[in-house]
Amino acid sequence: MVSVTTAITVCMSHPRPERSLTLPDDGAASDLADTLATTLTADLPEPVWPDFGDNDEDARRAVAAVAAMLGRTIPERPKDPRSSSEWLARAWDIDESVLVNVSRDMSRTLQRLHAYALQRWIERHPDDVAVFGPGGAPQRAALDLGNGTSVSVPAVATVLFPAGSAYEAPVAVEVAYRYGTPTVTAFTTPGGLALAEQVLADLTRTLEDEHPYRGGVLSARASTGAVELTPVKHTVQVRGDVVLPADLWHEVDLFCSSVTTRRDALRALGHTTSRGLLLAGKPGVGKTKLTRVIATELAGPLTVVLVTAEVLRTWMTELYEEIRGLGPCLVVLEEIDSVASKGSRGDTSFAEFLDALDGTRSSDDVLTVATTNDPEALDPAVKRPGRFDTIIEVPPPDLAGRTEILRLFLPPETPVDVALVASYLDGATGADLREVARRSILEHGPDGLTTDRVTDVATSGRWKPAPVAGNYL
Ligand SMILES: Nc1ncnc2c1ncn2[C@@H]1O[C@H](COP(=O)(O)OP(=O)(O)O)[C@@H](O)[C@H]1O
Ligand SMILES: [Mg+2]
Numbered sequence: 001m002v003s004v005t006t007a008i009t010v011c012m013s014h015p016r017p018e019r020s021l022t023l024p025d026d027g028a029a030s031d032l033a034d035t036l037a038t039t040l041t042a043d044l045p046e047p048v049w050p051d052f053g054d055n056d057e058d059a060r061r062a063v064a065a066v067a068a069m070l071g072r073t074i075p076e077r078p079k080d081p082r083s084s085s086e087w088l089a090r091a092w093d094i095d096e097s098v099l100v101n102v103s104r105d106m107s108r109t110l111q112r113l114h115a116y117a118l119q120r121w122i123e124r125h126p127d128d129v130a131v132f133g134p135g136g137a138p139q140r141a142a143l144d145l146g147n148g149t150s151v152s153v154p155a156v157a158t159v160l161f162p163a164g165s166a167y168e169a170p171v172a173v174e175v176a177y178r179y180g181t182p183t184v185t186a187f188t189t190p191g192g193l194a195l196a197e198q199v200l201a202d203l204t205r206t207l208e209d210e211h212p213y214r215g216g217v218l219s220a221r222a223s224t225g226a227v228e229l230t231p232v233k234h235t236v237q238v239r240g241d242v243v244l245p246a247d248l249w250h251e252v253d254l255f256c257s258s259v260t261t262r263r264d265a266l267r268a269l270g271h272t273t274s275r276g277l278l279l280a281g282k283p284g285v286g287k288t289k290l291t292r293v294i295a296t297e298l299a300g301p302l303t304v305v306l307v308t309a310e311v312l313r314t315w316m317t318e319l320y321e322e323i324r325g326l327g328p329c330l331v332v333l334e335e336i337d338s339v340a341s342k343g344s345r346g347d348t349s350f351a352e353f354l355d356a357l358d359g360t361r362s363s364d365d366v367l368t369v370a371t372t373n374d375p376e377a378l379d380p381a382v383k384r385p386g387r388f389d390t391i392i393e394v395p396p397p398d399l400a401g402r403t404e405i406l407r408l409f410l411p412p413e414t415p416v417d418v419a420l421v422a423s424y425l426d427g428a429t430g431a432d433l434r435e436v437a438r439r440s441i442l443e444h445g446p447d448g449l450t451t452d453r454v455t456d457v458a459t460s461g462r463w464k465p466a467p468v469a470g471n472y473l
Contacts, residue, residue, distance in 0.1 A: 081132070082134060082135070083134060084132055084134065084158035084172070084174045084176070084185075084187070085099050085101070085187070087132045087158065088132075088158070088160065088172050088187050091130070091160060092170060092189055094189060094190065098190045099187055099188075099189070099190075100187065100188045100189065100190060100191070100192045100193050100196050101174075101185050101186065101187045101188075101196060102185065102186050102193070102196040102197050102199075102200055103178070103183050103184070103185040103186075104183060104184050104200055105178070105182070105183050106182055106183070106184065107182065107226040107227060107228070107318065107322060108182050108223070108224075108226060108228060109226070109227065109228050109229045109322060110182075110322060111175060111182035111183070111184060112141065112143055112153065113143075113207050113211070113213075114175070114184045114203055114204070114207055115141070115143070115153040115154050115175045115184075116143050116151065116153045116207065116212055117203050117204070117207040117210070118153070118154055118159060118173050118175065118184075118203060119151065119152070119153045119154065120206055120210060121159070121161070121166060121173075121203070121206065122154075122159060124166075125161060125165045125166060128161060128162055128165035129159050129161055129162075129165070130159075130160045130162075131154070131157055131158065131159050131160070132157065132158040132160070133156060133157050133158075134156065134176075138154055138155075138156065138157030138158070139154070139155040139156040139157060140152050140153065140154055140155055140157070141153060141154075141155035143212065144230060144231060145212055145213075145216075145231060146213075146216050146217070146218075146230070146231020146232065146233065147216075147231070151212070154175050155175065156175060156176055156177070157174070157175055157176075158172055158173070158174040158175075158176075158187075159172060159173050159174075160172040161173075166199075167195065167199070169188060169189060169195060170188070170189060171186060171187065171188050171192070171195065171196070171199050172186070172187040172188075173185070173187070173203065174186075174187065184200065184203065186199035186200045186203075204325065207325060208325040211303075211325065211326055211327070213229065213231060213303060213326060214303050214326055214327055215299065215300045215301070215302070215303055216231050216299065216303060216304070217231065217232055217233075217234035217295060217303075217304040217306065218230065218303065218304065218305050218306065219231075219232045219305075219306050219308065220305050220306065220307045220308065220311045220315075220319055220322070220323075221308050221310070221311065222308065222310040222311050222314060222315055226315070226318060227311055227315045227318045227319050227322050229305070229322055229323070232306065234292075234295065234296070234299065234304070235292070237289065237292040237293045237295075237296050238293060238296065239293055241289065241293065241408070242286050242289045242290055242293055242430070243286075243397060243401050243405045243408070243430065244286065244290065244394065244401075245395070245398075245401070248392060248394065251277075251390055251392050252277075252290070252294060255275055255277045255294075255367065255369075255389075255390060256294065256298060258273050258274075258275040259273050259275075259298075259301075259302060259365050259367055260298075260301065263365075267364075272363075272364055273328075273364050273365050274360050274363060274364060274365065274366045274367065274368075275367050275368070275389050275390075276360070276367075276368040276369075276370070276387060276388040276389050276390075277367070277368070277369045277370070277388060277389070277390050277391075277392065278336075278369075278370050278371075278372065278375075278382075278383070278388040278390070278391040278392070279291070279369065279370070279371045279372070279392055279394050280372050280373075280374075280375035280391060280392065280393050280394065281373070281393060281394030281395065281396075282373060282374075282429065283373050283429070283431070284429035284430060284432060285394045285395065285397075285429045285430060285431075286394060286430045286431075287371040287394050288334060288371065289430070290394070291332045291334070291369050291371065294330065294332075294369060295330060295332065298330045298367070299330075301328065302327075302328045302329055302330045302367070303323070303326045303327065303328070303329050303330070304329070304330045305319075305323055305326075305329055305330070305331045306332045307319065307332060307334070309334070309335065309338055312333055312334075312336065312338065312339050312349075312353070313338060313339050313349045314349060314352075316349075316352050316353050316355070316356035317352055317355065317356055317359075319331075319356065320356050320359050320360060320363075323366075324363070327365065328365035328366070328367075329365065329366050329367070330367045330368075330369065331360070331366060331367070331368045331369070332368075332369050332370075333368060333369070333370040333371070334370070334371050335371055335372065335373060336353070336370045336371070336372050336378070336382070337372050337373055337374055337377055337378065339353045340353055340354075340372075340378050340379055340382040341374075341377045341378060341379065342377060342378070342379045344379070345379050345381070350379070353382075354381060354382070354387070357382075357387045357388075358386075358387065368388075370388065375393070396427055396428065396429050396430075397428075397429070397430060397433075399419070399422055399426075402422035402425055402428060402433055403418050403419045403422040405430050405433045405434070406418045406421060406422055406433050406436070406437060409433065409434045409437035409438065410437045410441075410449065410454075411441075411446045411447075411449065414446075414449050415449070415450065415451070416449050416450065416451050416454050417451040420451060420455065421436075421451065421454050421455050421458050424455060424458050424459050425458055432463070432464075435463045435464075435465075436454070436458050436463045437454075438463075439457050439462060440453065440454045440457045443457060
């Protein structure tokens with residue numbers, strides 16, 4: 001009597017068993033088959049597949065060959081699930097078609113941030129969750145937090161929270177791409193539509209409560225068809241680094257107080273706390289520098305978002321969508337001339353820009369600082385009250401200002417009569433003065449500076465960026 005195990009072992013031990021299982025045509029084969037058939041059909045249950053490891057394929061083929069001889073078919077080996085819905089259907093023992101899911105398309109940044117929130121959920125239920133990744137292990141990605149650290153979050157994965165862990169009912173959250181669009185999807189069992197919606201809303205709430213970017217300085221860039229927020233290293237700039245008239249600082253204080261000291265009062269009286277400040281002035285007067293000072297002062301309580309020109313032109317609506325949930329923000333829009341000049345009226349980017357500005361006014365706690373080199377060129381629609389509450393002209397420095405700025409950029413104990421040099425530089429901007437100082441240091445070294453030498457540099461105009469005479473090419 002040949003046992004089933006023996007027969008299978010014979011097959012398996014041969015490298016190509018299904019081809020090599022040849023038995024002499026003397027009745028032995030049919031004897032074996034009969035015996036096996038009897039044994040199998042008697043009272044053996046359906047075969048339960050052991051794990052054949054590396055020999056899996058061969059072993060199965062061998063067994064199939066034996067089974068075929070017995071006139072039996074081997075049940076199909078359950079294949080690895082290919083999709084998260086297949087995996088979930090199996091885990092929940094329901095048909096894939098009755099799974100409930102609610103999917104949300106989002107930008108890559110928002111998707112990654114939701115993945116961050118999902119990671120927080122995983123950490124809250126470390127022993128309960130099961131994670132699936134199509135075609136193997138779930139993919140993870142690093143979310144840059146900007147201060148030299150990053151956290152690992154699911155990138156393409158489905159996380160299953162069994163009943164009684166995150167919710168009473170079993171739920172799953174998938175981070176994936178559908179036709180290239182980043183999505184986050186909540187899955188529930190039949191009848192769980194409201195729960196699925198709830199799961200997504202809760203995930204967004206977790207993100208908003210524990211936003212990894214809150215209080216930092218972010219750069220908003222355009223990247224493959226969307227806005228991407230990335231934390232940036234911000235160099236601290238303080239008021240002492242930029243020389244501006246006192247009344248201008250006063251306006252800056254008023255502006256900031258809207259979301260700091262006066263915020264509660266405004267709210268209590270039903271006013272919006274959002275505010276817009278437009279800094280106008282010719283290039284080099286320190287507008288950008290001033291925005292960085294404001295950023296330094298407000299980062300922490302506020303999240304600072306530095307917007308690149310490309311986003312300004314094309315992605316303003318998306319930008320404001322992206323920063324919703326960050327809490328109070330300072331949005332810095334540099335050189336808005338590129339979208340908001342008179343000539344651009346009629347452009348879609350112009351309309352979108354105005355819409356986005358108006359949008360901030362209806363939400364709370366968004367401070368917007370914009371700069372322009374040429375306020376005259378701006379379309380009047382931009383300057384309409386309600387879009388920017390304050391328009392500040394940043395003037396080139398007066399004599400006292402020029403003196404102070406030169407002092408900032410010349411060596412600390414320099415013997416140079418800085419006020420005298422400054423008197424020759426009427427109309428020069430802070431950027432000009434910096435270049436006069438730099439040029440003087442380059443020409444004479446930091447210890448070789450005298451009033452005459454720096455005056456010579458200042459009055460010669462050598463510091464002005466002009467094509468150098470002569471052929472250097
Ligand atoms: N008022 C100022 N006080 C001190 N430095 C200034 C001032 N204005 C300009 N600068 C110097 O010139 C550089 C360029 O100025 P920036 O802020 O970019 O000018 P803008 O944005 O108005 O074109 C600054 O980084 C700073 O070093
Ligand atoms: Mg600038």
